[in-house]
Amino acid sequence: MRVLVVDHPLVAHKLTVLRDKDTSSPVFRLLTEELVTLLAYEATRNVRVESVRVNTPVTEADGIGLVKPTPLVVPILRAGLGMLEGMTRLVPTAEVGFLGMQRNEETLEAITYAERLPDDLTGRQVFVLDPMLATGGTLREAIKFLFQRGADDVTCICLLAAPEGLKALEEELDGQNVTIVLASIDEKLNENAYIVPGLGDAGDRLYGVVH
Numbered sequence: 001m002r003v004l005v006v007d008h009p010l011v012a013h014k015l016t017v018l019r020d021k022d023t024s025s026p027v028f029r030l031l032t033e034e035l036v037t038l039l040a041y042e043a044t045r046n047v048r049v050e051s052v053r054v055n056t057p058v059t060e061a062d063g064i065g066l067v068k069p070t071p072l073v074v075p076i077l078r079a080g081l082g083m084l085e086g087m088t089r090l091v092p093t094a095e096v097g098f099l100g101m102q103r104n105e106e107t108l109e110a111i112t113y114a115e116r117l118p119d120d121l122t123g124r125q126v127f128v129l130d131p132m133l134a135t136g137g138t139l140r141e142a143i144k145f146l147f148q149r150g151a152d153d154v155t156c157i158c159l160l161a162a163p164e165g166l167k168a169l170e171e172e173l174d175g176q177n178v179t180i181v182l183a184s185i186d187e188k189l190n191e192n193a194y195i196v197p198g199l200g201d202a203g204d205r206l207y208g209v210v211h
């Protein structure tokens, strides 16, 4: 497993505004999309390509195109949905699948409540979108699920991670072809498994509190 923290002043600036508790939902949604586009630029550095030849108005030129099957983008519902637009803006030909996962706030176990993915992911590069890598439980289950379907290359784009969650994932996914791309590794998890300093509940900040 590889971890890449994107070190760029615009990433740090947008993240700072996201952290601010006074940032409104509409601004939070917009900034999340922009931030994901910047992270996706790094996350897609090893996207699979092939040589192509095109005719320019002047002559022929060598170039590259994305190989088929195209990458699969999988937002983890609900909060990962807020990252989808920022990702597909950069890779418009990607297909999109969905995983609905929720953590039980008492046991902190991840449960899958919805799934819409191709049955066979053999040979697919998969990009998972989940803003908060806290305990790592949700991502661990999602990645296991994708590997069971045949994926062999999974990149997770997150806004923030807690060191505890990253360590747990690293132990579990040692030697697997998984990359985690982040805007920041924060200080710690608190007793409610929230990331500190974090940005609060990402789903609530994107879409409001649903009771």
Ligand code: URA
Pocket (backbone or CB within 6 Å): 079, 132, 134, 193, 194, 195, 196, 198, 199, 200, 201, 202, 203
């Ligand atoms: N999920 C969130 O939305 N925020 C956290 O801090 C941890 C998990």
